[in-house]
Amino acid sequence: MAHLGTRRGRALALPVGLALTASLGFLPAGAASAAPAADVPAVVAADGPNLSYVVNTKGGRHTAAVKKAISAAGGTVVASYDAIGVIVAHSKNPAFAQTVRTAKGVQSAGATRTAPLAPVATKDVDEAAQPLTAAEARAAAAEADADQDPLEPLQWSLPAIKADKAHERTLGSSKVTVAVIDTGVDDTHPDLAPNFDRAASANCVTGKADTTEGSWRPAPGESDHGTHVAGTIAAAKNGVGVTGVAPGVKVSGIKVSNPDGFFYTEAVVCGFMWAADHGVEVTNNSYYVDPWLYNCTNDPDQGALVEALTRATRYAERKGSVNVAAAGNSDTDLASDSVTDTTSPNDTETVERVVDPSQCPDIPTMLPGVVTVSSTGAKTLKSSFSNYGLGVVDIAAPGGDRTEYQTPQAPAVNGRILSTTVNGGYNYKAGTSMASPHVAGVVALIKSKHPRATPAMVKALLYGQADDTACTNPYDYDADGEVDAVCEGGKRYNGFYGHGMVDALDAVRW
Numbered sequence: 001m002a003h004l005g006t007r008r009g010r011a012l013a014l015p016v017g018l019a020l021t022a023s024l025g026f027l028p029a030g031a032a033s034a035a036p037a038a039d040v041p042a043v044v045a046a047d048g049p050n051l052s053y054v055v056n057t058k059g060g061r062h063t064a065a066v067k068k069a070i071s072a073a074g075g076t077v078v079a080s081y082d083a084i085g086v087i088v089a090h091s092k093n094p095a096f097a098q099t100v101r102t103a104k105g106v107q108s109a110g111a112t113r114t115a116p117l118a119p120v121a122t123k124d125v126d127e128a129a130q131p132l133t134a135a136e137a138r139a140a141a142a143e144a145d146a147d148q149d150p151l152e153p154l155q156w157s158l159p160a161i162k163a164d165k166a167h168e169r170t171l172g173s174s175k176v177t178v179a180v181i182d183t184g185v186d187d188t189h190p191d192l193a194p195n196f197d198r199a200a201s202a203n204c205v206t207g208k209a210d211t212t213e214g215s216w217r218p219a220p221g222e223s224d225h226g227t228h229v230a231g232t233i234a235a236a237k238n239g240v241g242v243t244g245v246a247p248g249v250k251v252s253g254i255k256v257s258n259p260d261g262f263f264y265t266e267a268v269v270c271g272f273m274w275a276a277d278h279g280v281e282v283t284n285n286s287y288y289v290d291p292w293l294y295n296c297t298n299d300p301d302q303g304a305l306v307e308a309l310t311r312a313t314r315y316a317e318r319k320g321s322v323n324v325a326a327a328g329n330s331d332t333d334l335a336s337d338s339v340t341d342t343t344s345p346n347d348t349e350t351v352e353r354v355v356d357p358s359q360c361p362d363i364p365t366m367l368p369g370v371v372t373v374s375s376t377g378a379k380t381l382k383s384s385f386s387n388y389g390l391g392v393v394d395i396a397a398p399g400g401d402r403t404e405y406q407t408p409q410a411p412a413v414n415g416r417i418l419s420t421t422v423n424g425g426y427n428y429k430a431g432t433s434m435a436s437p438h439v440a441g442v443v444a445l446i447k448s449k450h451p452r453a454t455p456a457m458v459k460a461l462l463y464g465q466a467d468d469t470a471c472t473n474p475y476d477y478d479a480d481g482e483v484d485a486v487c488e489g490g491k492r493y494n495g496f497y498g499h500g501m502v503d504a505l506d507a508v509r510w
Helices: 062-072 096-100 134-143 163-167 227-235 265-276 300-318 431-448 455-465 504-509
Strands: 051-057 074-082 085-091 108-111 177-182 250-255 282-283 322-326 338-339 353-355 369-378 393-400 416-421 425-428
Touching: 051 062, 051 096, 051 265, 051 300, 062 074, 062 085, 062 096, 062 250, 074 300, 085 265, 096 108, 096 300, 108 300, 163 282, 163 300, 163 431, 177 227, 177 265, 177 431, 227 338, 227 416, 250 265, 265 282, 282 431, 282 504, 300 322, 322 431, 322 455, 353 504, 369 431, 393 431, 431 455, 431 504, 455 504
Parallel strands: 177 250, 177 282, 282 322, 322 369, 369 393
Antiparallel strands: 051 085, 051 108, 074 085, 338 353, 416 425
16 A cells, blocks of 8 residues: 555445344354355366455365365365465366355355456556655764664654664663565665575465465565565564664564565465464555455455455464555545445456445454554654544554645655665655554563563454544645545544554553
8 A cells, every 4th residue: 555546446236234143253153154055066167267365264174075065166276374274276167165165164255356367457556656766865864873773863753652762771671573564575785685584485376375485575676665665564673774664673574475466365364374383473465455445344255365365364363473565556535335446356447435444444454353453644744645533543653745735854855755665776665555664663661671462452452552632623634625535533533543643652661
């Protein structure tokens, strides 16, 4: 969610009258398998597009039987996450999902995409990156204090959350790892190499972890998004380039974005499971799960995706991870009961639809337990693009904005966020994608100070330490006389800023 423009889209109005009373998130147990159990036919069609599916099971003794049912329905098991009862499968049978839903032990199943398992049109992410100029770099180095990295004077976001003051006390613990679940991380960057955790890194694009050396890096031509996020979290304080919010902690890369730029459910499930099983304390999630901007839980395919990701995020939290996610860049009220989605599915032909986000959540950011982060600019106002919503947004952090909307104080010259890019470089980006890693870094500082704190305790500290930030009303970011969004709530908790602006200094002194 790094771009300044719109963030995604969908279509097709769907009824949303289904009761949502599941024990594992939004999808009621058995809701997608209401039809009576049936024998899987011996002969199945195999003339459709090769698609990927998640099959959510009751687990335990049912797993083996479900795998047999998958095979009988013309599917091939790619990965099985028995701890949460989620199986990833591929099939060319057009009726695969409908068929396997009737198998005993299956609670829901759905296609993770509308495009086949083959290259598709590259996703337009409109990251709006701006290069760091040589003149800016020289000027920053001349301004830097003895205890600052040379580009730190351009990082207005660090003093905005008091990270510079926090660094006078501690840089964070190397025993804490933040997993960047994203487009991959270039661990060869001189600002990232000192803090990179290879053991907690992997490539999860297929839905099954690949730990081949360097598999977690973006390939040439792929997005530097994850590398930028990683620098904001944990760029080393080493006399080179920029400084991270928690420059003493470890950072890992879990690549979940395919070469075309899509984040599909099977990859993201793998990412959370890998992080959880490798002792990661924090995950950062600056993306939404393709191809649907909102996943309606009464749709059998989309509902299965919500259920699979709910299980994965809850598993990660049970294993000790705090999951932090970007709120999105559509300037949308996620607490509204009616949102028009014009960009989904984004891997084939989009269809317009009107949805209720409370029943068609944006995942992973709206999943239970996930810390949802809105973005602010250099003037501590909600960024022009940032999503918001009372009861949805948990906390705010700097994600930048157009410089003409929110101009930083000198010596900083750009209203976006400066961080690491591939091949040892640096650039500016803006988005809630940039806000989320600021919070992930602060969570890492809290965990460094309180290593035995549970995720619930860490989140309580995070929210309790945040600086109260009152609603901005009227909110007119471009000063054209028209209100651009309405903030609901009070000073201590509201739809623009949640519990307030994240505070790195309190994180290390409480």
